[in-house]
Amino acid sequence: MYAYNPLLLRIGVPGLLLYTRARQLRHVAKDPSNITFFTHTRAAITLLAERLMRHLTPKVLSNSQVSDRYFEMDFEWPHNAPPPSPGSFFTVRVSESEIPLLRRPFAFSGFSRGNSTASMLYERRGTATRQLTTRSPGETIDILAPLGVPFPLPRSETLPVLIAGGIGMGPIFYLAAELHSSGQEAVLIVGARTAGIVPDRTEFQLVETILATDDGSAGCHGTVTDALQNRPDLLDRRLEYFACGPLPMLRAVHQHAKARNECCWVSVEQTMGCAVGACMGCAVRVRGPAEYARVCTEGPVFDSEEIVWT
Amino acid sequence: MDLSVTIGRTTMPNPVGVASGTFGYGSEYEQLIDVDSIGALYTKAVTRAARPGNEIPRIVETTAGLLNSIGLANVGQERFVTEKYPSLRERACTVIVNVAGDVEDDYVETVEFLEEHAPLSGYELNVSCPNVKAGGLAIGTNPELVEHVTTRVRSVTERPVIVKLTPNVTDPAEIARAAEAGGADAISCMNTLVGMAIDVKNLRTVLPGKTGGLSGPAVRPIGVALAYRVSRAVEIPLIGIGGIDGPDAALQYLLAGAVAVQVGTANFVDPTVTGRTIDGIRTFMQEHNLQRVGEIASLLR
Numbered sequence: 312m313y314a315y316n317p318l319l320l321r322i323g324v325p326g327l328l329l330y331t332r333a334r335q336l337r338h339v340a341k342d343p344s345n346i347t348f349f350t351h352t353r354a355a356i357t358l359l360a361e362r363l364m365r366h367l368t369p370k371v372l373s374n375s376q377v378s379d380r381y382f383e384m385d386f387e388w389p390h391n392a393p394p395p396s397p398g399s400f401f402t403v404r405v406s407e408s409e410i411p412l413l414r415r416p417f418a419f420s421g422f423s424r425g426n427s428t429a430s431m432l433y434e435r436r437g438t439a440t441r442q443l444t445t446r447s448p449g450e451t452i453d454i455l456a457p458l459g460v461p462f463p464l465p466r467s468e469t470l471p472v473l474i475a476g477g478i479g480m481g482p483i484f485y486l487a488a489e490l491h492s493s494g495q496e497a498v499l500i501v502g503a504r505t506a507g508i509v510p511d512r513t514e515f516q517l518v519e520t521i522l523a524t525d526d527g528s529a530g531c532h533g534t535v536t537d538a539l540q541n542r543p544d545l546l547d548r549r550l551e552y553f554a555c556g557p558l559p560m561l562r563a564v565h566q567h568a569k570a571r572n573e574c575c576w577v578s579v580e581q582t583m584g585c586a587v588g589a590c591m592g593c594a595v596r597v598r599g600p601a602e603y604a605r606v607c608t609e610g611p612v613f614d615s616e617e618i619v620w621t
Numbered sequence: 622m623d624l625s626v627t628i629g630r631t632t633m634p635n636p637v638g639v640a641s642g643t644f645g646y647g648s649e650y651e652q653l654i655d656v657d658s659i660g661a662l663y664t665k666a667v668t669r670a671a672r673p674g675n676e677i678p679r680i681v682e683t684t685a686g687l688l689n690s691i692g693l694a695n696v697g698q699e700r701f702v703t704e705k706y707p708s709l710r711e712r713a714c715t716v717i718v719n720v721a722g723d724v725e726d727d728y729v730e731t732v733e734f735l736e737e738h739a740p741l742s743g744y745e746l747n748v749s750c751p752n753v754k755a756g757g758l759a760i761g762t763n764p765e766l767v768e769h770v771t772t773r774v775r776s777v778t779e780r781p782v783i784v785k786l787t788p789n790v791t792d793p794a795e796i797a798r799a800a801e802a803g804g805a806d807a808i809s810c811m812n813t814l815v816g817m818a819i820d821v822k823n824l825r826t827v828l829p830g831k832t833g834g835l836s837g838p839a840v841r842p843i844g845v846a847l848a849y850r851v852s853r854a855v856e857i858p859l860i861g862i863g864g865i866d867g868p869d870a871a872l873q874y875l876l877a878g879a880v881a882v883q884v885g886t887a888n889f890v891d892p893t894v895t896g897r898t899i900d901g902i903r904t905f906m907q908e909h910n911l912q913r914v915g916e917i918a919s920l921l922r
Contacts, residue, residue: 409685589645591694592680602673
């Protein structure tokens with residue numbers, strides 16, 4: 312169990328039971344009819360998660376570069392706001408002007424209940440994120456938070472393997488910290504193009520961490536799944552995967568998990584319009600009659616079995 | 622001071638609505654604003670059968686604009702009645718159901734179905750969606766087809782029928798006159814403009830369907846010009862849409878001749894935009910000693 316999981320506190324026992332039950336069922340019998348059950352369960356969880364959303368204007372506490380490509384912003388978490396969970400996200404109105412126009416979604420990369428501080432890891436990539444790097448401590452940011460269905464609790468009999476690729480590191484670091492603080496054993500695998508983009512994190516001391524780089528500049532030379540294949544001691548155990556990163560990485564982790572008949576949770580990314588479930592813009596292909604699910608409210612975390620991998 | 626606006630037999634409490642497709646069915650924004658304070662809620666389009674929507678990605682931001690190709694993704698009329706209608710029926714604001722279809726019969730049958738199972742304040746006929754192969758633009762660009770579908774829908778409902786125009790024609794005023802001839806109670810103007818964005822690095826269009834519909838501040842001057850022109854071409858009221866993101870933009874439309882407005886893309890940027898816009902219109906009316914919102918248009922010199 313997470314030391315503190317506000318979603319679970321708020322969805323109450325019926326919601327938690329439904330969710331756990333759905334997961335058990337799917338693993339008891341992997342037949343397609345379970346997708347229908349899953350779809351309904353997801354709808355119930357979505358409704359509960361939506362109730363947490365608030366329009367907030369917290370104060371920036373710090374905002375600094377943490378690696379070659381990445382920045383991290385800490386901001387005050389309002390006392391009256393429902394706290395986030397690993398995998399949940401928020402949207403930032405980056406500018407008062409029309410360019411950039413839309414809010415930008417970011418995952419939480421950390422949350423401290425004691426200090427009432429939330430964090431976001433972000434990559435300086437375009438106009439919006441460049442503007443974000445100029446925000447100074449004391450300024451406020453306009454956010455909608457917390458949004459989305461977060462990662463579920465790891466099943467008790469499995470070893471959680473947390474897999475991060477690129478900027479997908481943010482929510483995975485947060486998950487690693489939460490699992491550690493609840494005394495849960497976990498393994499963290501971090502994939503990056505090159506060593507320089509990986510920030511130095513306290514989580515690396517807390518949780519066993521394996522690094523994989525495309526150019527071999529640090530850790531294993533290869534992908535996150537290559538790194539996993541190099542660890543027969545881990546492969547001997549029953550694993551459960553929690554992954555966030557680029558689509559090819561998520562697909563590879565899903566295929567790896569599927570081959571071993573293990574459970575895999577993926578946090579997917581899609582361009583968002585409203586981020587509150589209204590516009591149907593941030594769709595992802597899923598199995599079942601609906602064909603698509605909204606990443607913002609039915610995700611961003613999905614059971615990888617639900618996704619139609621193309 | 623009277624902010625109400627009357628369309629057919631329905632009176633909206635104020636002139637600021639939320640545009641179809643940008644506000645879901647209202648409940649999505651319940652946590653963020655007082656949905657009942659909006660003048661009119663135009664639902665996500667409802668079609669006879671459920672539609673999964675278009676291929677992904679479906680949206681891309683362009684300069685001060687949003688290009689979308691959602692493809693009328695919705696649960697269909699039957700699930701609309703069971704899942705969406707119960708909460709919409711309780712709304713204090715005016716609720717207009719946006720209706721779309723492939724062919725004329727679809728519009729008529731959906732309105733008939735809703736009349737029987739989910740009667741709300743009125744209907745907005747979406748004959749202007751640029752992101753579907755059939756219906757949408759194929760009807761909305763042809764005055765005869767617009768008049769015909771309007772006439773047939775008119776014959777099955779007493780509730781207000783609003784026809785939503787596309788800007789993707791040489792003369793939207795001609796389409797507006799056709800809707801008026803068919804018995805429409807009002808025109809909403811405008812739907813999105815056909816646009817395209819190309820990813821130069823990958824040498825392909827960003828949207829798999831190639832084109833999308835452009836909305837946002839980028840299109841506002843086009844919408845204001847159309848409101849000015851089309852409102853003068855017909856006797857029925859015009860509801861202005863296009864890049865409205867606050868009081869200034871809304872007042873431009875009201876001065877141009879619109880009796881009401883719809884806020885669309887701006888809901889994504891600032892959920893409080895409708896409240897700010899209503900307040901701003903009220904302040905403007907005080908400053909100009911106006912008693913009724915309909916008097917705003919007369920101020921334009």
